[in-house]
Amino acid sequence: MKAAPADQKRLLDLAEIDSVIDRLAHRRRTLPELAEIDELAARVARLATQVIAAETEAGDLAREQAKAEGDVDSVRTRAERDQKRLDSGQVSSPKDLASLQSEIASLNRRQSDLEEVVLEIMERREAADAQVAKLAAERDELAASRGAAEDRRDAAFAEIDKERAEAQERRAAVAGGIPADLLSLYEKLREQFGVGAAMLQGGRCLGCRTSLSIADLNRIKSAAHDEVVRCEECRRILVRTPESGL
Structure with missing residues (x-):
């Protein structure tokens, strides 16, 4: 030639x-922000999964607490009803009176036991809610960091793309003379x-x-x-x- x-x-x-x-x-492909964004996205995804698991546990405990509180209310209502019967003097038979007093005592013990269960569930639920709040805060903080990294990436992309466009213009001018x-x-x-x-x-x-x-x-x-x-x-x-x- x-x-x-x-x-x-x-x-x-x-x-x-x-x-x-x-x-x-090459600079566009290897921006440090790209690796940072990928890492943060993976961490956000893991935390999102943990938040869902923690929220599920907290929800289960809320339902368990509601059921236990319902059991307490049911036992308390029965005990109050029996106590009213006892206080009204409607029961005159010694045998029925003893049976009613025994039932009231049993219901009071049952209520006390159920209230202990409610307290235990409430403590577990409080810990679960705190874990949900902690994980959600970490997730949101990481998401904010990822957003900031994406902003830096986009700014770098814009700068690189501008330089590339200018270089392409120069290239076209030079290539046109060959x-x-x-x-x-x-x-x-x-x-x-x-x-x-x-x-x-x-x-x-x-x-x-x-x-x-x-x-x-x-x-x-x-x-x-x-x-x-x-x-x-x-x-x-x-x-x-x-x-x-x-």
Whole structure:
């Protein structure tokens, strides 16, 4: 392939712009905020699951407490009814009177036992409610931290995208001045190797950092100025300049 030396040198400008674009893309993919957001999202999800479990336990205890309190009320109502019968003097038979007094005593003991159960459930429920509040507060704090990290990510994305758009404009201007066949070869090599063209400096390819052999340097030295030469190691286009050492 033939191309004017000036057009070949434009490939170095294009390669430099492409390097900037690649660095911006890498920076966008590897922003520290991305890993931070993923970690925070995972922690928020775990805490959300723990909150649901704690809320379920607290709900079960609330229902258990309501049932126990209902049992206390039922026993208390029966005891109060029996006490009224006893106090009214309606029961005159000694046997029935003793039976009624025994039932009242039994109901009072039952009520006392049930009230102990209620107190125990209330303590457990209070602890469960406190755990729900603690976990929910941690979840909300982490969610806020994730939101802040997302804001930082979005700000960084906006900055990177702006720089990339500016670089793309510069690239289009440079690429527009390069012959189509030379540009096509450059793009093909860039797709294969990441870099399509590199400077030959001091007898070394700056693309693969390899020092060329004497034979290769003589071959390139004897090539016409408009001939497009390639590095034998990395196959990139070698752009000759006064710094090439030929």
